[in-house]
Amino acid sequence: MTHILSIDEGTTSTRAVAFTPEGRIGGVHSEEIVQHFPQSGWVEHDPAEIWNKTLRAANRVVEDVGAQSIAAIGITNQRETIVFWDRRTGDPLAPAIVWQDRRGAAICADLKARGLEDDVQGRTGLLLDPYFSASKIRWALENWPEVREAAKAKRLAIGTIDSWLIWRLTGGLHVTDATNAARTLLMGLERCTWDAGLAALFDVPLDALPEIVDCAGRIGETRLIGARAIPISGCAGDQQAAAIGQVCLDPGAVKSTYGTGAFLLAHAGATPPVSSNRLLSTVAWRLGGRAAYALEGSIFVAGSAIKWLRDQIGIIASASETAELAASVPDSGGVAFVPAFNGLGAPWWEPEARGIIAGISGGTTRAHIVRACLEAMSLQTADLLDAMRRDGVSPSLLRVDGGMVANDWLCQDLADVLGVTVERPKVVETTAIGAAMLAAVGYGLFADLESASVMWHAERRFEPALDEEARSVRKTNWATAVRQVMAGLPE
Ligand SMILES: Nc1ncnc2c1ncn2[C@@H]1O[C@H](COP(=O)(O)OP(=O)(O)O)[C@@H](O)[C@H]1O
Numbered sequence: 180m181t182h183i184l185s186i187d188e189g190t191t192s193t194r195a196v197a198f199t200p201e202g203r204i205g206g207v208h209s210e211e212i213v214q215h216f217p218q219s220g221w222v223e224h225d226p227a228e229i230w231n232k233t234l235r236a237a238n239r240v241v242e243d244v245g246a247q248s249i250a251a252i253g254i255t256n257q258r259e260t261i262v263f264w265d266r267r268t269g270d271p272l273a274p275a276i277v278w279q280d281r282r283g284a285a286i287c288a289d290l291k292a293r294g295l296e297d298d299v300q301g302r303t304g305l306l307l308d309p310y311f312s313a314s315k316i317r318w319a320l321e322n323w324p325e326v327r328e329a330a331k332a333k334r335l336a337i338g339t340i341d342s343w344l345i346w347r348l349t350g351g352l353h354v355t356d357a358t359n360a361a362r363t364l365l366m367g368l369e370r371c372t373w374d375a376g377l378a379a380l381f382d383v384p385l386d387a388l389p390e391i392v393d394c395a396g397r398i399g400e401t402r403l404i405g406a407r408a409i410p411i412s413g414c415a416g417d418q419q420a421a422a423i424g425q426v427c428l429d430p431g432a433v434k435s436t437y438g439t440g441a442f443l444l445a446h447a448g449a450t451p452p453v454s455s456n457r458l459l460s461t462v463a464w465r466l467g468g469r470a471a472y473a474l475e476g477s478i479f480v481a482g483s484a485i486k487w488l489r490d491q492i493g494i495i496a497s498a499s500e501t502a503e504l505a506a507s508v509p510d511s512g513g514v515a516f517v518p519a520f521n522g523l524g525a526p527w528w529e530p531e532a533r534g535i536i537a538g539i540s541g542g543t544t545r546a547h548i549v550r551a552c553l554e555a556m557s558l559q560t561a562d563l564l565d566a567m568r569r570d571g572v573s574p575s576l577l578r579v580d581g582g583m584v585a586n587d588w589l590c591q592d593l594a595d596v597l598g599v600t601v602e603r604p605k606v607v608e609t610t611a612i613g614a615a616m617l618a619a620v621g622y623g624l625f626a627d628l629e630s631a632s633v634m635w636h637a638e639r640r641f642e643p644a645l646d647e648e649a650r651s652v653r654k655t656n657w658a659t660a661v662r663q664v665m666a667g668l669p670e
């Protein structure tokens with residue numbers, strides 16, 4: 180039996196999944212990652228914890244399926260999160276600054292005030308928002324002496340999580356793939372190379388950045404998993420991997436992944452799309468030196484709102500009870516929940532926004548609040564799909580995946596609010612399947628991604644069952660709540 184091992188390092192957990200070439204899961208192990216919130220709007224991870232837990236998860240799976248069966252490894256990861264390490268020792272120099280972290284907001288605001296956003300968007304496909312890595316890197320160089328000193332001494336290595344894991348797995352290979360590099364605000368989108376002008380704008384030393392490589396091929400090899408040399412032959416950021424794992428291989432195909440955040444990606448073909456509606460233009464994958472592109476809408480808070488209801492507020496004991504609670508009431512009882520914990524992402528791009536739960540009355544129950552929280556996922560997605568439609572992408576089918584889509588109620592609500600068929604795959608770990616497909620292609624098990632798509636299998640379709648008027652009322656109420664959030668912004 181042959182397996183491809185996917186390493187999927189997400190925001191809240193790191194997982195290893197062994198897939199057969201038919202897409203069946205042979206073994207899986209996952210470990211929670213501790214979230215650190217040192218200040219409002221800041222989110223950090225410990226890079227050493229990420230490495231140790233990833234290695235442990237991978238080795239557990241290899242013990243289950245047998246080291247000899249692992250043909251190749253694919254890596255996928257939470258994107259934008261940035262790690263700083265010493266290239267002499269391989270030790271981290273500081274905490275990882277996580278994609279949700281807003282500490283680069285003032286740096287971005289300053290560049291915006293200087294009228295630079297259009298130029299930056301033209302070069303990178305992204306906007307001047309602290310979500311992306313560049314302002315996080317500049318903040319670290321300005322505020323963490325260990326990072327600054329290492330840069331001066333040419334000892335500094337910077338990389339997204341893929342880069343960090345590949346360095347550790349291979350014992351010092353400093354690479355990143357084009358999809359991850361595309362999220363830094365430092366890569367030119369057309370050529371997929373570091374842009375010296377942008378590096379200068381953010382004061383990032385180019386010599387600290389990794390080499391940008393394809394998403395499939397002989398990226399490196401490791402002897403730390405299963406104790407024999409195994410090739411690392413696939414790598415992509417988790418949302419791009421999910422788009423591949425959902426077989427969004429043709430222009431116009433769209434997927435949405437509901438993990439910690441939620442990310443809608445539409446395949447856009449061989450040239451970077453241009454959005455007039457504040458969506459992102461990004462690399463879908465790069466194979467054989469040629470990039471394919473995607474249009475993306477990014478929602479910063481999805482499953483993390485459910486986690487918040489459970490861990491911070493305590494009104495649910497488990498994420499899985501939300502479906503039943505939502506179904507126990509006919510509607511949200513007038514409650515609107517805008518979970519802008521770390522600002523609002525696309526299409527608003529408002530880093531200072533903070534969340535609200537509006538419309539509470541004496542009759543409001545926890546079921547109403549839970550329902551409003553789930554409804555927020557559909558309504559945030561509707562904002563993005565409407566922006567995509569205005570940009571010329573009008574899908575009749577949306578493929579969904581990620582931890583949250585185990586929730587049938589949510590899948591039906593998505594179909595209702597979006598007015599499109601929602602399709603769920605058998606394995607909702609499509610991020611991991613996408614990394615496995617890339618690794619299988621890079622290793623030579625499949626000739627191309629189309630052939631590797633035999634790893635994907637449909638499970639269930641949800642058809643829209645809400646009339647146009649009811650849909651419009653819900654969208655209008657949501658727009659009112661978002662306006663309330665915007666009205667609450669500091670001057
Ligand atoms: N049945 C469910 N209903 C709603 N949310 C759920 C359900 N099961 C899991 N979740 C949420 O999904 C998220 C986990 O999804 P996952 O794809 O593993 O996230 P990530 O890759 O970002 O770490 C958690 O935030 C959890 O609260």
Ligand SMILES: O=P(O)(O)OC[C@H](O)CO
Nearest residue numbers: 189190257258438439440
């Ligand atoms: O942790 P996830 O799966 O929500 O993904 C995080 C994204 O990659 C952030 O851009």
